[in-house]
Amino acid sequence: QKEVEQDPGPLSVPEGAIVSLNCTYSNSAFQYFMWYRQYSRKGPELLMYTYSSGNKEDGRFTAQVDKSSKYISLFIRDSQPSDSATYLCAMSRTSGNTPLVFGKGTRLSVIA
Amino acid sequence: GAVVSQHPSWVICKSGTSVKIECRSLDFQATTMFWYRQFPKQSLMLMATSNEGSKATYEQGVEKDKFLINHASLTLSTLTVTSAHPEDSSFYICSARLVLVNTEAFFGQGTRLTVV
Numbered sequence: 001q002k003e004v005e006q007d008p009g010p011l012s013v014p015e016g017a018i019v020s021l022n023c024t025y026s027n028s029a030f031q032y033f034m035w036y037r038q039y040s041r042k043g044p045e046l047l048m049y050t051y052s053s054g055n056k057e058d059g060r061f062t063a064q065v066d067k068s069s070k071y072i073s074l075f076i077r078d079s080q081p082s083d084s085a086t087y088l089c090a091m092s093r094t095s096g097n098t099p100l101v102f103g104k105g106t107r108l109s110v111i112a
Numbered sequence: 113g114a115v116v117s118q119h120p121s122w123v124i125c126k127s128g129t130s131v132k133i134e135c136r137s138l139d140f141q142a143t144t145m146f147w148y149r150q151f152p153k154q155s156l157m158l159m160a161t162s163n164e165g166s167k168a169t170y171e172q173g174v175e176k177d178k179f180l181i182n183h184a185s186l187t188l189s190t191l192t193v194t195s196a197h198p199e200d201s202s203f204y205i206c207s208a209r210l211v212l213v214n215t216e217a218f219f220g221q222g223t224r225l226t227v228v
Binding site for chain 1: 116118143158222
C-alpha cells in the first residue's frame with residue numbers, strides 16, 4: 001500500500017459546480033497536510049495548509065482533515081475554468097527539514 | 113508566501129553535455145532544499161534532499177554522480193545533470209520548507225530539460 005493514495009482522475013465538471021478532491025494515507029504519524037495546484041509545465045503552488053485534524057477555509061477553497069479516518073479533502077466552490085489544473089495532496093510527519101510525501105495528483109477540468 | 117526562484121525555466125542540451133539548474137530562496141533562508149523530478153502526467157518524485165554546507169541525501173535509485181547537488185549557501189542550491197542523455201529529459205523542480213510554525217513547502221517554477 002502506498003503511503004498516500006489519490007485518484008488521478010481526470011475529473012471533469014461544469015463551471016459553477018462544487019468539486020471534491022480526496023486523499024487517503026496510511027501513516028498515522030502524518031500531522032501536516034497541504035494541497036497544491038499545478039498548472040501544466042509549472043511548479044506546484046500552495047493552496048491550503050492544515051495542521052492536524054479540522055477544517056480550514058480560504059475563499060472558495062475548504063480543506064478538511066480527518067486523522068481518525070486518515071482522509072483529507074479539498075472542496076472548491078463555484079468552480080471556474082481557471083481552476084482547471086492538477087491538484088496534489090501532500091503531507092509530512094514533522095515540521096521543517098523533511099520532504100513532503102505527495103499523492104499522484106488529480107487532473108481537474110472545469111468546463112465553461 | 114515565500115518565493116523560490118528556479119532558473120532556467122527550460123533548457124535544451126546535446127547528449128553528453130552537462131546542465132546546471134539553480135534554485136534560490138528569495139526572501140528566506142533555506143537550510144534544506146528538495147529536488148524533484150516529474151514525468152508527464154506523473155506526480156513529483158523526490159530525487160534528493162540538499163543540505164546547506166553538507167552532502168546531499170539521495171533517494172534510492174538516484175545516481176549521485178550523475179545528479180550533482182551543491183548547497184553552498186542558505187539561499188542557493190544547484191542541481192547539475194552530468195553527461196546528460198535523452199532519458200534524462202524531464203521536468204525538474206526544487207522546493208524549500210520554512211522552518212517556522214507553518215511548515216508548508218514552496219516550489220520553484222520548474223525546469224524543463226530536453227536532451228537531444
